[in-house]
Amino acid sequence: MVDFLTIAEASRQIASKQISPVELTQSCLDRIEALDSRLNAFLLVTRERAMADARAAEARIMASRSRGKLDGIPIAHKDIYNTAGIRTTAHSKLLQHNVPEHDSTVVRKWAEAGTVMLGKLATHEFAMGGPSFDLPWPPARNPWNPAHFTAGSSSGTAAAVASGMILGGTGSDTGGSIRGPAALCGLTGIKPTYGLCSRAGVLPLSFTMDHAGPLAWTAEDCALLLQAMAGFDEDDPASANRPVADFTADLDRGVNGLRIGVVRHFFESDHPVSDTTRLHITHALDVFKQLGAEITEVTLSPLTEWNACGWVILTSEAYAVHEPWLKTRFNDYGELLRDRLALGGLIGAGDYVQAVRRRRTLCLELKAVMSKLDILVSAVQPAEAPPIDAVPKWAMLEKPSFTIPFNVTGSPAMSVPTGFGASGLPVAMQLIGKPFAEPTLFRAAHAYQRATAWQQRRPNMALPAA
Secondary structure, eight states: OOTTOOHHHHHHHHHTTSSOHHHHHHHHHHHHHHHHHHHOOEEEEOHHHHHHHHHHHHHHHHTTOOOOTTTTOEEEEETTBOBTTBOOOTTSGGGTTOOOSSOOHHHHHHHHTTOEEEEEEOOSBTTTBOSOSSSSSOOOOOTTOTTBOOOSSSHHHHHHHHTTSOSEEEEEESSSTTHHHHHHTTOEEEEOOTTSBOOTTBOOSOTTTOEEEEEESSHHHHHHHHHHHBSOOTTSTTOOOSOOOOTTTTGGGOSTTOEEEEOHHIIIIISOOOHHHHHHHHHHHHHHHHTTOEEEEOOOSOHHHHHHHHHHHHHHHHHHHHHHHHHHOGGGSOHHHHHHHHHHTTSOHHHHHHHHHHHHHHHHHHHHHHTTOSEEEEESSSSSOOBGGGOOTTHHHHSOOSSTHHHHSOOOEEEEEEEEOTTSOEEEEEEEESTTOHHHHHHHHHHHHHHOSGGGOOOOOOOOOO
């Protein structure tokens, strides 16, 4: 049985020769063939490349030359990650036929770790415009209920992992684009510290807020994927030149003695979440307390201030990236993205500078609060996934985001599933750490996932009868 394996499980079974990379890859390709017409997770399936990667991994393993725990693991990449000789479109008509000459740094590093690349995954257009129905490809859908939203913009990655078509994948996060899809699709996803993972060869949205990171089933899986992503890269001007921690070394230390702060006003008064979401976060905090963590409540500036600061910076920088195309190919964008980008053209230089100044004070505020804590807890999404055809164009402006504050600060932040709502769709909590303290986040998330059973549940994505 190879369906819905975690990366850690598959790695152990490959190492013990219970399954082969070829067998695992073929199983994933079979699931893509059977399921993706319902989910639209893939923009391109690279079958020949996948089988070649799998055969090479199998040969290494049989010759006792394994490259590590990711050798032979089927993955796929969000379609803003450049792949040499393989179409990279950003889910947009503007790049419909774009074939890069070079891999992005992360794509290259995962390949060197032995991963098996199954293809390129749906995204919101240029990681900002979605869900859109006027693009060359349809939007990805939620495996727990295909009539519902995945969140974005790492929509295809979340749908592909949650349906068992891949075991893990790349995402990017500028305002919540890893954590949001992870939350609505019942996965674990981490936005690492700004600068930890190279963005070289990843199509940009906001130079000062873009982050590269992974999505998978568990914290352990994300730690394994991040280990192969992280590290200094001189081709990314924001890359942090510092040693990379061992992200799995502390997984089994538990949370005894950890100081956890709860930003309760974010999700109870600033932007009240659903009763189910709130109750599951409360239950998760109880689990942490029972495991020995110290829980306290903390107060930060109102969520609306974080949101306003983040969206002024993000939208201004996104407009700067796209301005040449907006002036020459405006109607080649989908409606959602072109309207959101055009908004950035109306933001003045003074507004942008004031947002950058406010960003500095908010970063100092969070640093002061975190000086007495190890982790913060907040919400990720306000409720279960809404219907995919009921997502407002200006949703990001109607209610403040729970995730963008930590793009403003560049802090590591991850989404961890906490259960399911009345309709059977996932809900989640957000864990936030100090800069470059990813091992602490993985430690806490792993302890929670070992103490609860949410991560063992899978969507009902049965294959058609033969």
